[in-house]
Amino acid sequence: MVVSAHPEATRIGLEVLRQGGNAYDAAVAVQFALAVALPVAGNIGGGGFVVYRAADGSVGALDFREKAPLAATRDMYLDAQGNVRAGLSTRGHLAAGVPGTVAGMVALHQKLGKLPWADLVRPAAELAAQGLQLTSKEAAGLNSVRPHMLSVNKHVPTYVHPEGRPWQPGDVIKYPELAAALGRIQQNGRAGFYQGETARLLLAEMQRGGGIISQADLDQYQPAWREPVRGRYRQYDIISMPPPSSGGVALLQMLQMLEPYNLGRLGWHSAAGVHLITEAERRVYADRATYLGDPDFGQVPVAQLLDAKYLKQRMQGVAPTSVATPSAQVTAGTGLPGYESDQTTHYSIVDAQGNAVSCTTTLNGGYGSLVVVQGAGFLLNNEMDDFSVKAGVPNMYGVIGGTANAIGPGKRMLSSMTPTIVTEKGQVCLVVGTPGGSTIITSVLQATLNVLEYGFDPQQAVAAPRLHHQWLPDHIDVEEGALSPAARTELERRGYKLNPRSPWGRIDMIERRHDGTLVGGADPRGDDTAAGY
Template sequence: MIRPNRARLAAATLPLLGLVTFGSLTTCLVLLASSARALAPADFTATGTQHAVATVQPIATNAAMEVLAEGGNAVDAAICAALTLGVVDNHNSGIGGGCLILILSPDGELIAIDGRETAPAAADHDMFLVDGKADPDLSQVGPLAVATPGALAAYAMALDTAGSKPLARLLQAGIAAARDGFPLDTNYANRLKGASEVLAKFPGSKAQLLDAEGKAHPAGYVLKQPDLAATYEGIAKDGLDYFYRGPLAERVGAWMAENGGVLTAKDFAGYEPKRREPIVSKYRGLTIVGFPPPSSGGIHIAQMLGMLEPFDLAAAFKKERHDGIHLVGEAMKLAFADRAYWLGDSDFVDVPRGLIDAAYLKTLSEKIDPKKATEAPAQGEPPQWRQDLFGRHTTHIAAADAQGWWVGITTTVNTGFGSKVIVPGTGLVLNNEMDDFSAQPGAPNAFGLVGMENNSVAPGKRPLSSMSPTIVLDLEGNPLMTVGAAGGPKIITQVVLAIIGVVDGGMTLAEAVAQPRWHHQWRPDVLSFEKQTPIIDVLPLAERGHAVGMLSSGGITQGIIREESGELTAVRDPRVPGKAAAR
């Protein structure tokens, strides 16, 4: 086989076309690009002394900053941003979906609020099987795909617990954007075009999001959503009752009954957000605060970092970057093997605390060979797994203020435009979170994730999530960073890459967010890279036995870091339009 000259490839990037195997050597078929799309830090950071916000949409960031200027805290600002994103970024998130909220208070209290959706009471274990096999169309599109939304209830709980502004005030920017309209950016327009054929099948979705012919509007078109404005206004006037026990729930329940769904008004009325105990772990002396089940993110971020602690990543990245990439990829693989088997809603199934036990992580770390890729045929077996138990197209909002409030909210409707259903008269994009359950053990979902019985469908159960709002505390226990991401299972690996980029790579948070990403989720057994990755970083990994592939999207990360000066720097991902702001 002819080996490329690595020196000539050092600056080349990596649109990977496929996998080719020559004997025992797995390598990648590449098409060399003449130049890389720069992701160097530029206009996607903002630094200030009072407060900071980062989101994927300038309208949402501006709304949050207005709340802060009025004397609101970071909790108020983050929730205002989330509600506004439910209008201007509703292909990713909204109150028709769910969220996970992680808050650090000025006195050091950690608050984790679970607004994950729940399966309807009429859901059953085999509801997505046809002739004994999982049918992904049923769990991804249409009425059966919809779980009971939880985001709005979680926002209200967060405000009651730690906010200072009324919910009605925080809805105003969203009301204005829905009523008066907003120009579609390129990202929204592209998502709309990609989903238009399916959206057109549902009258409510077609009427709100598409033109009279059922075609997608172009970038720059001013999209008005009067029904969504009316829903927000109803909530502002009547509170949660409007949504969970009033007109919205009744209208959705009636539509579901007429169209083969199982979600009912009673499911809405019975929904409750939950306070959870955050997962707290250590990495190189720093404290890592993550979200517990039904999120898999907190556990697996702790696992990956714990596995990597024995290795000198700083030296690896400095000497031969591919050495560090290999080590991190192997840790990702082992953590996702555990995810597939052990993780689920801890209110329904046993999720062992031993998954983050130091001795167990040492056994996993010892499986990592620094020189070659290793097989991970199955999950590990954590200690006391019977006794010691835990009680995707998405978006993340980061906010912090000088009072000491630090907030991460990850919110989602799952895949783009969720179930593609907008019930006429509501304006609400409904989630397709039922696809995050394991419809059948071993069958992959829309993100290619394999799950087992712990994540099977059951009435009232929360599907497993990759959402990973994370807060990092410094050596003295003071807030250092909040970071989170969108991108299905890539959420977990993005957060890990941001943390190790800062801690081990000596990067600024902006550089860590902008760096080309890699991802491994156990099944399929492929180490995947963004196309901006220099080929010189990838070819040695193929030679070590990794099957390598290309990430169609590396996901979207938002974060805030406290500088040595005490200033707050907000960072938004340069991969999509967005805005970081600070004062």
């Protein structure tokens, strides 16, 4: 089964499985297909994370997160007075980190793939050349971003309609330059992106727009194999992404904080249940802001953050009947060693042998930095905004960061991506993840609890209205239909501020039932599609 953010990517991934490829082959094919079919987040100019569990029970995590260019400096987005210069870290050439996606897919394929590399990239290259029909969501997205894209680029990219009119649903969009770039990756692997013609075009684009990515950055970029973070929740084993993603640590913290309470008996989105989940979330996001960063650049106290005594102490005084704790009164936990020196996409894949892949990949904001590499046709990320541009100043998602996540040359920026696999009795049970910036962690938490605690099937679990709290700002984001009038009244009585918000996230989930049947859940908030055979 393949569940991804676009029907074409899902179709391509499933075809690879039908041809005898494994879950890792399908992941490579889906990644490149999303770079064509989902320009808002799919990419070769970004990065991401893979968590996998092989049929033999072995697990691993691949970090192909972008890096700060070697010319990056800690205060590069501040003016002479030390204030943040608006927009520099989110839009334009200076916002881009060194892309990791192609190197990551090459590493994944070399270690775990079966089918020839060229066969996995070819479907995406053909899709880019032949074109595909725009859905209503994609047409609306490209139309909304058109003026910004034209202001950032010195050329008119193929994402803008050649006749200058708005895109309509059903219009066929073709990407000849991207097709050629994918063709070079298909033929030459890593060298087809980080060297040769594509690298030349990328560096020319940097010069044109005052960016700082150099050939040395491209030559030196390496993805990193990491040990997943692991923990238990009731009878389930949780396998998730370690730093520089904050997602896995935060998810495990929240699940362990919530385990002592009977959420199932309290009921889905009951006032008492929402209260407990929110109190765990605000404490975890406070820890995230203080302690989490790139483990290659300093000590990240993962073991201490996941220590049972520490987590119990963090929830001291929180009971199903207690009132809200204002975030102003919540700080990061103490006694831990200090750190020293909303657009993404996700896909979940399980193959016939039982190998499972959970991959979250991103340009950061929608359409990244909006910079399209002239002649190569791909969008660059604006991942530099995921650093703490200035300690204590929120990023584009409103998330506060500290010195642990300060900009440094060659450093990976902190992420919220939470690709996760859940097992029960040695068998894969859930494969889950989502885009959504800082809401990723809480969305994965809710979708997982929806299945494990409330008995939802995967489609119900991903479609259910969501809630989110991230410590600061101190309010609960509420999707329409997420709270009953009674729960809303009771939460407000307890001191919670409720913030109505349009839908977020695109959760893609696979559940493996006890009889081995695979059941997919594709988020109706997007064009997400589940397919299996």
